[in-house]
Amino acid sequence: NPLFNPEFAGYIGSIIDIDDQERAQKAASKLLKQRDEFLGVASHELKTPITSLKASMQILEKLSEKDFDPAKIRPFVAMANKQVGKLTDIVDDLLDVTRIQSGKMQLNCTNYLFSESVQDCINEIAQYTSSHQIVVNKNEPLEVYADRTRIEQVMVNFLSNAIKYSPEQNKVTVNIEKAGSNLKFSVTDFGIGIPQDKQAYIFDRFFRVHESSYNFSGLGLGLYISSEIIGRHGGKVGLVSEEGKGSTFWFTLPLTNKSEQV
Numbered sequence: 001n002p003l004f005n006p007e008f009a010g011y012i013g014s015i016i017d018i019d020d021q022e023r024a025q026k027a028a029s030k031l032l033k034q035r036d037e038f039l040g041v042a043s044h045e046l047k048t049p050i051t052s053l054k055a056s057m058q059i060l061e062k063l064s065e066k067d068f069d070p071a072k073i074r075p076f077v078a079m080a081n082k083q084v085g086k087l088t089d090i091v092d093d094l095l096d097v098t099r100i101q102s103g104k105m106q107l108n109c110t111n112y113l114f115s116e117s118v119q120d121c122i123n124e125i126a127q128y129t130s131s132h133q134i135v136v137n138k139n140e141p142l143e144v145y146a147d148r149t150r151i152e153q154v155m156v157n158f159l160s161n162a163i164k165y166s167p168e169q170n171k172v173t174v175n176i177e178k179a180g181s182n183l184k185f186s187v188t189d190f191g192i193g194i195p196q197d198k199q200a201y202i203f204d205r206f207f208r209v210h211e212s213s214y215n216f217s218g219l220g221l222g223l224y225i226s227s228e229i230i231g232r233h234g235g236k237v238g239l240v241s242e243e244g245k246g247s248t249f250w251f252t253l254p255l256t257n258k259s260e261q262v
């Protein structure tokens, strides 16, 4: 049997080695490319708020040399604060990724009424947008055992994406319902949507659909962090989207036994 010929086996072995080497090389160069892309995007994302912060600080410095007029100073202090907020968000996302990667993301779970928490998130988002109206279609009073802060982070991410990626529209809808032994939360927008062939990668780290064709800022980390948070709670994430029509992002969370009996 030629397959048992040691020379033939060696030949096959070397082909496999070459294949493995090629694969390893390809994987390494893909990683390097991703790293370079990430450094480019991250520096740009940091540079934008820093430039704005610097401009505000320079104006404030000039203003403070003259007579102190609170009305003139206030908008620049507000702008500086806003940019510091943006920088903090970026650094928080990067820290979350490191926590996830090293398995060090701690959950602090309690029982709480989910509907209250949804309203808190909507109120928070409403502070930052005057362009969109967030309408809650259905909000069943369900109780979950979860890390409230982390789950709110996911909801705020879904809601802010819905607003960000539907610039021409003014409506975003929210649904909270029971789905078997789970709760299902979903956010629907009527914005730019996501092409079918990109949908499978949407929860991947650093993945961004619209970076080249549109002018949206972001590092492509929010959805990755969100799916990890939901996964750690034993839930699932998903989306339904059509390009040019809009998207629905959803997640599920196991209900506490008490809610299951409702």
Ligand code: ADP
Pocket (backbone or CB within 6 Å): 157, 161, 162, 165, 189, 191, 192, 193, 194, 202, 207, 208, 209, 210, 211, 217, 218, 219, 220, 221, 222, 223, 224, 247
């Ligand atoms: P980013 O900071 O880039 O918004 P995310 O992880 O939150 O990062 O989202 C990843 C990518 O998914 C975005 O860059 C965008 O291309 C796409 N995306 C997310 N939410 C929506 C949405 N509601 N509508 C259209 N595209 C979206």
